[in-house]
Amino acid sequence: MKGIVFNLLEEAVTNAHGAGVWDDLLDAAELDGAYTSLGSYADDEVFALVTQASRRLAISPADVLRWFGRAAMPMLAERYQIFFDGHKSARSFIMSVNDIIHPEVRKLYSGAGCPHFHFQNDADGRLLIGYHSPRQLCQLAHGFIEGASDHFGQTAILEHLSCMSEGHPLCRMAVDWPS
């Protein structure tokens, strides 16, 4: 997992709950917490932090991931404004992520594994998003979609059609932005 994710998580936790809580999470997860955006860290570390946050806040890990994804989007928009420019809606922005995330991550870290999203419109005009990642972080993707919708002043309605954690080959979500 890329250091930037840990940086964003730290910022989100600190903003919402104070610096002490982040320290507590690191202590509970037995992590030293020195993360730079240039580095890569074991996936287990992020899962350990999510587990601790889930215990501490008494919400499910899935809720932690969704909350984090949503909270991280304004920070991403601040750091990487260029990727948001030129988009007028969350749909258009979300459909560009393969072209943003992949080249960007690969530029910085050769050999990095990235999630790949497939897009298609269903009969009702909803955006179908197919997602295949060994990390199975579809709830984080869910949060990012909500955060992106906030950014463009929209409300997203998401439905998880299938999930890798339930043995499906792909996670599939349907997203609608009712006007």
Place this chain on the structure above:
Amino acid sequence: MTEFLHTPGSGKDLVIGQSGPMRQLQRQLARERSARLEAEAIAERGLRDLYESQRWLELLQRITDGANKARDVRSSLEMTVQEVCVHMGWDFGNAFLTCEETGQAVGCDCWFAAHPDMLFAFVEASRIARFSPGSGLPGRVLRDAQPHWIDDVRTDGNFLRRDVATDCALSSACAFPIFYGDQVVAILEFFSRKTLLEHDALVTVMAQIGIQLGRVVERERAQQALLYDALHDNLTGLGNRVLLAERSSAAFQRLPNDRNGLVALVIDLDGFKAVNDRYGHQVGDALLVEVASRLRSCAADFEVSASLGVRHETNIARVGGDEFVLLIEGAVSDEALSALATDVHRRIQSPYAIVSDGAGIGASIGIARSNATHEDFGQVHRDADLAMYAAKARGRGTTVSFTEDLGQAIRSRAQLERELREAIRHKQFTLHFQPIIDFRNECRVCGFEALVRWQHPDRGLLSPDEFMPAAEDSGLCIFIDDWVLEAACTAIGRLHGDNEAEDLPFVSINVTPKQFLQPHFVARVREVLMMSGVAASTVRLEVTEGVAIMDAVRTAQILDEIRAWGVRTSLDDFGTGYSSLSYLQQLPFDSLKIDRSFVTAMTDQRSRNIIKTIVDLARTMDMSVIAEGVETENQHIALMAMGCSMGQGYFYGRPSDATEAFAFIRVDSSLSTITPETVRQAL
């Protein structure tokens, strides 16, 4: 003064002096933190820039290498549009050459489409289109001698293919000139479904690419000048095209009224490109010189042997890279011509001193005689050319004489090609499915092979044998192959519906070598799986050994990647081709398909031995074996007894449309009843 700050949740109360050392520490920490963020940002920027410039350099390097190796301008243009599209993630690239006579930009049928099936109409509207200076996108580049960008093809006032581009969902475009001196000699245009961002690095790199391609143009023009200025090919000393045109036209004028008495042999080398690629142009050139000398000897011997009191004059010309024409004036018997062709084959195939190991050089020969239907020598030459292509199609080292039937066959083929284009446009293809039976599971239907059919408007349902060769020759097969992949997955996905059982029937899809080696094949398979929502484990891709022979390393990579998602792979027609053990060992296949010819010939002990050997081999390599072409109960019982895992053939069911095929998911279970007696009888 001291204040108490309670940090929520920390469980610790910190005592902070407003002007004490703690505050100093906090400020230091904040400074350190912002310095770290800034350092990270600087490093990220640097890494990004470095990566970008490396990628540009790699692209430029690939194109420079390609241009240096290119045989001619067209092949270097084709290579460049593909490289640029793949690099930039653009959907379509197309090249134009400037016509010296009309001053127009003329599409030279050098294009690349990432997803040809979706762009068929636009490819057709672009690949041989013509644009005058100032008109349309290529015309503007031609007039202004500088790149042009179109942000939105739907609203641009001077974009002539707007409707078809809009239908194909293309949204933006750019085009670049290629210069020879200060003259625009070619234009590359690119299209994308996404917005193209104009940026300086791209313009600089495209200018560099333009310089490299300009050099190829320069090289080709210089060669052409040499070839056309003199009457002789300066490499081999043979007459050239100009000399051939002069001599042949004079000879044609001298013919009697029935126009009999002139023969053209078109001799095209087989395997010459391989020598050029492997040993370089110098050796290739030396080889051509040697070939020319051998042809001279053939012609000289022919003149001596065939001239029984009849005047014969022969002329040899080199009319293309590895193509020669032998012109014979005077009455020649069929036997003498046939002996001459045999002599040419024999001499051309003999070993060459300049290439150490047998270079595998041969000739394909087409022969045409002048007759009353010809109006000039060009028509005789054209007939001989067509015969030569027919010889090429038959295999290396063959001769074909032109006949009216052959001419008719070629015209029919051209008609078929036109109809195929219509068929693709109007979606006249359909899929049939043939059941595959699992011997290990009560002979139930475990899957289907998808087989393409053409619902021809006049001729009814056509099988692939009747149209795929023409589709392959004309390059149309990529559209059909892609449709088959998508339609087969969609059909099986529909059959499965929401059913998530473990033993759902699979669909087996034939993948052609050309399709398999497309740069986007892997991505395309994934996309089709995603769109159809079908479980990867219920899709089997069948490839033939031809794929492995072209590029075993790449084939293994592609198969590994596809299998990683759960897709199964099958080696089709096993036993008919090279059937090399080393391919089998290197390539990750889940199953082998025994070619139907062995099953048909099962009454012969040798065929049964071969099948048994294949089954044993597959078992040691942990592959399952599917027998194709099972037509009788005896064959069925014997194949089961030999240990085949699955069977397919008329005995179980003919290919039929999806509704009919999917209706019989279960086959009479009496198939599985095998007694020692039935086995003894069958074997």
